Amino acid sequence: MEDLREGPQQDLAAALARARSPERPGPDTPAGPAVRPWPGLPLPIPQAAPADLDLRALLRLSLAASDASGRLRPAPSAGALHPVDTELAVGAGCSLPPGRYGYDPLRHRVHRIGPPATDTPPGVTAELSVTAQRTVSHYGHRARPLLLLDTGHAAAALFLAARALGVREPEVRLDGLTENPLAVVHVPPPGGTNPRHPADSARPTEPSGGPPTPAELLTRRSAPPPLPGTPSHDALRAVLATARQAATGGSLRWCAAVGAPRPGLVELAPGGTTLLRYAAGEARPTLAAWAAGQAWIVDAGAVLLAHGCPADADAPHVRRAHLRAGFAVHLAHVTARRHGLAARPVGSWQQADLGAALGAAPGRDWVVHALALGTRHADEENTP
Incomplete structure (x- = not known):
């Protein structure tokens, strides 16, 4: 063991x-x-x-x-x-x-x-x-x-x-x-x-739309793959805004990988009213390989990413970054469902050095957590 x-x-x-x-x-x-x-x-x-x-x-x-x-x-x-x-x-x-x-x-x-x-x-x-x-x-x-x-x-x-x-x-x-x-x-x-x-x-802090109802909490489930369909601009912006607000103080950055017609990485603009494109190119196949080889991520409509936590981070930094990433993705999941999205957290990441993949110094900007998103309505998720 x-x-x-x-x-x-x-x-x-x-x-x-x-x-x-x-x-x-x-x-x-x-x-x-x-x-x-x-x-x-x-x-x-x-x-x-x-x-x-x-x-x-x-x-x-x-x-x-x-x-x-x-x-x-x-x-x-x-x-x-x-x-x-x-x-x-x-x-x-x-x-x-x-x-x-x-x-x-x-x-x-x-x-x-x-x-x-x-x-x-x-x-x-x-x-x-x-x-x-x-x-x-x-x-x-x-x-x-x-x-x-x-x-x-x-x-x-x-x-x-x-x-x-x-x-x-x-x-x-x-x-x-x-x-x-x-x-x-x-x-x-x-x-x-x-x-x-x-x-x-x-x-x-709150998910987009305010406090949840008891029914929302009891019916929240991780949607089973596949999760096809690109979320709308407004839905993706709301999910990113919820995650960023919820993780304040965790030294994390947030972006989302999207596919066609303009594949790349997007993040919230200053003020949070729109999305900015800061990297071009299809990232989902690489994310699928990094996420313990979960091939279904290639076809996910979008993937929300928490990234940061450099390789030389001390123990409190490591704990804080991961704890706040989990906290933020949980609230972002509620926001996603409110916008009619199916969502599934993705926690296991190997060799996921996002910064190095984008040409920055290696070891500084790792994927910490993620939330895969699709436009299949939450009512279609498997429930117990």
Whole structure:
């Protein structure tokens, strides 16, 4: 089994360099339990009083499995392996008594694992970490960036669920400074606000069109290939604008690869009102080769790309870039669906040095994450 711990055993920069290399993973290994073995008895989440934060709804809209296998959830995951674990610090104003809880997304239950800390703020603070073995079991040495992207998607799912429930200021911390937890989402109770918004926390942002509805979150699915049909100028501009706004502070750039009649790469113009073409030529065959050889990308209508994270980035930079890329692609996916597009996140990238391919210095501008787009209507996606 691959050792993905940081420190002497495995430096994050070295792990990322290996994940970006053409080396292929070995045979699959056991994924282990799908849920962390939380101590104590599983407890149902009580119905919320009118003045309390409804934790049952918040978690159902963001992290809970909707099928017996545990694969289908509101947040996407590479290989549907769902490595993200959630520990809840519950304060006043919630449908659970104050304390610390581990969340079981398969049974939609919690395990009380301790009393609340004295400084626990009102509402709930979700601390996200990962059980790497689940993703390593299939992706091997390519797992490290996927674990970070999955965590960013889970943070976005919690953020959007809070907004769907009418919470005005969920706080999302994606600073990349710690390995455990990797991300933190604080949701205040109804009518509450976050008294602090650190400079490195994500300010509230929205998909194009405002907060989502619960139905939008529960029906969001990654569309199966193929994804043909070039999105309209307005739809592509909205998806790019959502991603760029959501990833503020992550040192990422955003562009989209489009095909005929004018194949090339486009990005948002200053001000975000139109698209600028900054590279000509058909990029999708190269992207398909870089994306673990997923040939269907050649025929995708467009491919949204998050790029940056140079080869010499330190561990906080690597974590921050990938966490925010996952967060931003999740929100961009909602925008895409609102514009009638089918969409599918693409997280595994090898030799994807976009900057070098465009003639810039090598090692400075790598593809970090992507969202493939097509004009097939979202209603045509496979649903459970």
